[in-house]
Amino acid sequence: MFLAPLVAAAFLLLHSYVAAADVVTPAYKAATGFPPCDALIRAGLGNRLLLATDTGYEPRIASWWSLNTRHRPWCLVKPHNAAEVSTAMTALLGAGAGNGAGDWHVAVRAGGHGPRLSNNIDNGVTIDLGMLNQATYNKRTNLASIGPGGRWKDVLAKLLKYGVIVPSGRDGDVGVGGFLLGGGSSYYMGREAFACDSVRNFEVVLTNGTIVNANKRENADLWRALKGGGSNFGIVTRFDMDALPAKDIAYGTRFMSAEYSSELVDAIAHFTDHYQEFDTDALVAFLMHNTSAFPVDVVTAAIHVNTEGIHNSTGFKKLNRIPSLIPDETRSLSLADAAEDSQLPSGTWNFGATITFKNDKRILAHAVKLHEKYVKDLNHDIGPENFVSLVLFQPEPSFLGDISKRRGGNMLGVDAQEHNAILWTGGVAVKSDERALAIARTRMSAMVAELKEFSISLCGESRLIYMNYADPSQDPLGSYGQENVDHIRRVAAKYDPLGVFQRRFPGGFKISRVGL
Structure with a gap:
């Protein structure tokens, strides 16, 4: 049983992806x-x-x-x-x-x-x-060369023909470029850290039209800055990534009644603190409102994966003790097939925001209560059939920073994180109109603020605001720590001295706005 088909049922929409190659250009x-x-x-x-x-x-x-x-x-x-x-x-x-x-x-x-x-x-x-959607493999260098315009379901299918994969987006419809420039959270984090840490070389077009490579030996400052630094330097036209052998993964989704939320909190907290022992496992727990899939306000759930294909990994022992609403069918399948099956449908009004906090059961339990209130409020405001909400909990243990540092470092600042943390993400999809989206956005922003205040009250605040899940009102670059902020500023000034990406390319998070 997979998440995407159930979420898709909530929208009753056809996926509207149109391949770039299908468009005829005069x-x-x-x-x-x-x-x-x-x-x-x-x-x-x-x-x-x-x-x-x-x-x-x-x-x-x-x-x-x-x-x-x-x-x-x-x-x-x-x-x-x-x-x-x-x-x-x-x-x-x-x-x-x-x-x-x-x-x-x-x-x-x-x-x-x-x-x-x-x-x-x-x-x-x-x-x-x-x-720019190519995906090729060089056996001599063990590098997969991937274009920024590819979508992960297609990229992984192409690489599978070579017998390799790379750390990738879990939703197959996610694009390569933004995912890698924002960090990249994958099923392989326990061993590989963020997906950007697997990028050995970036091919970049600078604002003066020059095409450069950025790697450990050539433009090394740009290489490091691009790993989490977003759209502040140029346009990346190719990512050369360390490849991994393609193995079938053990993939399952467990749906549970909301009455077992405390047991799920215990499973998340335990897994996060012991993640290094189960480094081939991946766990993404979530709360969901989806009345088309489940006739209740909220269900709890978890996607559990073992990247070596091991079923019933001991890392999921606590999770597997929780009664499941429907059979938890762990399957062996390729990463490409998992990405193909895990696509959220398009064509809705969407909002999302994120914070991180210390791995503390009290904060996790409070997050559960806040989501219950969020759903109750939106049921009243816009109607229970008009939205799907998701709150995700992803482990972010401190040892990820050690892996990143050994591989040349990135901008996210997790190497300075002294405690194990949880990456919390809230998302909502509204079917009707922008008015309803504005209400959903306002209530979610308030939920984020309250959760942050609660974590601070328990000395459990964690610094990182993960760029790929952040709302435009948030400041992910500023959350990376002063040393990394200064590095991004220096690199942006060096490779884009006229500040073109700050002034003429308004999309994304800009280093020129940090600290203002």
């Missing part, structure tokens, strides 16, 4: 009237543009996962390689694009899965990296 030669789009035509990219008058435009817009991000740019430019990304960059930032005249900006889309205002734009141009 060859533009005449002026469009939009200065940046015309600059792209003059640069020779007329056959890479999509405008609103093209038949492929609306299907491509519909491929953004969340309704929040289905903006309509003046044009989409779809480069096929790093050289074309370079051409697009120099054309859009050149004098001929009308820079300084009017209020327009540039967005960059990798997979288009994020619900935040980070990967699309209305007034301006979106650079759509969907055609």
Whole structure:
């Protein structure tokens, strides 16, 4: 039994993914009237543009996962390689694009899965990296070379043909680029830490059009900054990652009654404190409101995985003692198949936020109560059938920082974390409209604030705000610690001296805003 089909039932929507390769792009030669789009035509990219008058435009817009991000740019430019990304960059930032005249900006889309205002734009141009979706393997170097525009279900299927995998997104519809630049939480964290720690080399297009590599020996400061530093330096056009042998994983989902929430809290806390003993296991516990799947307000659940394919791992002993609402069918399957089966449906209004706190049963129990209140309030405000809510608990033990440090370090700052922590994430999907989303967002923001205050009262606050789950009102970069903030600032100033990614690429979290 998998989470995605049950969540999908709550929406009663078809998944609307449209592959980049399916969109036919006309060859533009005449002026469009939009200065940046015309600059792209003059640069020779007329056959890479999509405008609103093209038949492929609306299907491509519909491929953004969340309704929040289905903006309509003046044009989409779809480069096929790093050289074309370079051409697009120099054309859009050149004098001929009308820079300084009017209020327009540039967005960059990798997979288009994020619900935040980070990967699309209305007034301006979106650079759509969907055609940079390659996934190849070099046996001599043991490196998998992956394009930013691929989605993990497709990337893993391609790599499986070589007999390898890489630490990846668990939802198969998540894109490569944003996932890796924000850190990357995977089933392999117990041994590999964050997915970004497996990146041996980044190929990057800088704002002046230069294509550089960033690795341990070449542009090493940029290499480290890109591991969690987000969209502050350039456009990554290839990730070279350390590959792992492809083995079937043991994958299961356990659904339990909310009356056993205290037992689930005990299982989460125990697993987190003993994670290093069970480093081939992965546990993601969650609370869910989904009336189409379960005729109750809240159920508790957990996804449990063993990456060596071992069924009934002792790491899940406490979890397996909790009665299951439906049979917990642990299956052996490839990581590619797990990603294919684990996709949240698109086409809803979405909001999410995150914090971390010390692995403390009292805080975990309070988080359960806060979600129960959240569901009760939204039932009254917008109706129980109009939303699905998820609250996730993911282990974040301190030893992850040690692994990251041995592999060259990243920006997230977990190496300075002295205690085992829990990465808490709240998410809500609303079916009806933006008014209902605003209510759901307001109540969730209040829930986050109350949970943070409670953790502080028990001296249980933890610093990290994980970028990939953060709301735009949060400050993930600032949570990395002053040393890492200073490093990101230095690297951004060095590789983007004019601050183009701070001013003209508004999507994502910007280092220039930290501390303001």
